[in-house]
Amino acid sequence: MNNIESLPKHQLKHQIVNGLRFRLGCFNICLTSSIADVSDHIQRLYGPHQLINENDFIDFHVELSSSSKLRRYIRPQVSFYFDGYMPFKPLPYAQAAAFFEWGLNWCIANHSNHYLIIHAAVVERNGLAFIFPGTPGSGKSTLCAALVCSGWRLLSDEMTLLSMTDGKIYPVPRPVSLKNKSIDVIQQFSPAAEFGQVVTGTAKGSISHMCAPEQSIRLSNQPAVPSKLIFPKYIADSETELTPLSKGRAMLSAAENAFNYSVLGVHGFEKLAEMVEQCDCFEFKYSKLEEAIALFSALSDEQ
């Protein structure tokens, strides 16, 4: 089956209007939209993702459409639909591409209970997954983007999908969402990285998405073994500091960062405990990406 990038621009646009069906890690997506920003976003950032057949099961049918006719002229808005249902209030039209990403996050986080979903970036090197849980502003996406630009495999910048059956982490390699100063930081760190448009004035400030590496997308059917659970904290001008964290405290923090821990009940507890037992756990303070990458590369080489 072909990839999205094999479609000429006009054909891609046409397919998105009629429902573009593609593979995203372990999920099948059908995206429908006639909004130009959305098709541009897909063309720039989703090129290596595989198209799927008409008959393949779709996990998430999503649609982005402009609001009523009047709204097209006065402060235009965009609505996000999941299975024909609108879970969110409309957003300004200029945020359509970002809305697709946020909406898809919500779809996965709320409808994938065969995984324990931790709010964490996750990258892989030498077959081992490094998991970086963190609240917004902790610097996990920036760190994740820098690692990915340095050759690590991207599994996700936002959601760690821990399988409830085999305890491995399944990839869902999507564009890395960067905010405000992080956009410039990563553009300077890796000038070759491809970015989508910068969307300003969102609830999170300015947002831009960095393209996931092609190799990460090609390997998106290969899970990774959890190895390190690291709680990052970006602190301006701080020294690079990796401090061991007790497994008990790490498990509690990971549970607090999981979207569906309460839904999975005791099964979520058991699976998370299993994961924490096999991971080394740390707190991590940083301000210099180069030092962070050198440290994690050395850590992954030790194994």
Added chain:
Amino acid sequence: MDNELLIGAKVDNIIGVKVKINFIKLQDEYVIYDHLSGDTHLLDEISGELLCSLNTQEMSRDDLLKKLVKNFAELTWLDINNYLDVFIDRFVALDLLNVTNQRA
């Protein structure tokens, strides 16, 4: 309460878990899962050992004290008593433990 009935009688508390608790020992800490509330708690080793014992069977306060003295001999009697009070109060407040009076 009928005071006459208490003369010469020893009153002890029987302590047990309300529902079975899932727990895991990670290094020198315990993480427990409360089925009723869905909450997860982090416990030090001593509390974890006690709660695991109570998860297996009900125990009297005296038995718990003896167990603590036996396993944690480095603590003073007063420390152990205070520790046990705090332990019981904490987990009763969390609705994990039941305490019933029993006359021996």
